[in-house]
């Protein structure tokens with residue numbers, strides 16, 4: 001057996017082992033098959049983790065498990081729960097769930113954050129769910145599934161929850177710490193790019209799904225979604241996009257400006273621009289910064305949001321070129337030896353102490369704090385195809401998978417170069433394995449990208465200002 005076949009075989013063996021059944025049907029995959037130690041919640045089916053497994057199943061025309069996952073979670077989201085000050089889960093999809101067997105009967109138990117370490121709410125789950133539903137319909141052609149009452153109700157409940165008026169007059173979502181893949185305190189509260197781009201992607205998915213539905217209320221939701229997505233895209237372009245030209249503007253900002261037409265809308269102090277930003281960007285580079293708020297621009301590079309922005313055509317052509325050029329120029333810092341850093345650069349010293357709360361799992365260049373996450377390889381492969389640039393070749397992917405397999409498929413890697421298996425990494429981490437397989441099937445058959453990518457943003461024209 002050649003090396004590639006050996007790696008694929010081992011990866012599939014683990015992926016199949018991770019499948020969870022409920023009432024005789026496959027409904028998802030556990031987060032990790034780590035041997036020995038207490039599983040914490042790694043024995044559960046995580047919504048965000050399953051998205052990566054689902055890519056692999058859909059690319060291989062195995063629709064059943066994805067359909068079952070979407071069905072059981074559509075039922076779970078509406079289940080009445082009683083936790084303090086929040087009794088209805090409508091529109092909120094669980095971070096994770098598991099099957100409990102009692103007295104010969106099976107039931108599902110979901111965690112919406114009330115059990116999670118740090119009690120973190122999964123703002124991302126419902127957004128991944130919408131993206132997955134669109135992908136399932138694209139792959140299987142099963143359009144009638146979206147019309148089934150529980151699925152239709154779930155789509156609308158998610159939109160009701162995410163489009164509701166809040167305390168702010170901007171199109172982004174206000175997000176607490178720990179609300180997505182970075183689910184520990186990392187200074188992500190506010191308006192983190194990963195969620196805002198995912199929100200844009202989910203709105204696009206919802207628009208496609210609702211467009212299949214002839215009912216009047218679906219048309220109304222479609223209009224609202226298009227309006228919000230247009231404003232959101234314009235807001236991200238105007239406020240988050242950073243290149244040398246924008247950086248020069250920021251460095252010349254005046255403070256405490258009042259009124260609608262001011263340059264320094266968020267009252268950013270030039271002194272807050274980190275020294276690494278200009279040389280790191282180079283003359284051609286550009287990216288969306290990590291977060292914006294009053295007096296705050298977080299210059300950290302968040303991989304998920306930036307790469308996803310290309311896949312879902314949030315970037316315009318020029319931005320895509322600049323972002324890809326940055327990825328190529330900064331290969332060593334972002335992609336490194338094990339793709340991909342969740343966030344760059346790491347928080348260190350007093351900043352790490354204050355922002356993470358001295359989190360020993362998130363020490364500099366480890367875990368979420370500058371550690372490398374191989375599950376993101378699917379996204380790197382997808383961006384390579386969408387942008388038609390060789391950011392990842394099959395040979396590089398196979399080389400990388402050889403390391404992963406030899407290290408027992410760890411959850412993450414440590415170090416600025418991403419070359420040591422993470423100090424607290426779970427082994428046989430399923431989205432690591434699925435990330436490799438999904439990247440492989442994308443690179444092998446680039447047409448697979450059609451299931452998940454979006455064409456040029458049709459909503460930007462609806463927005464003249466935000």
Ligand code: GLC
Pocket residue numbers: 031042046048049180181182183184
């Ligand atoms: C960790 C990660 C989170 C992931 C979960 C299960 O909590 O931070 O993103 O979903 O493990 O793999």
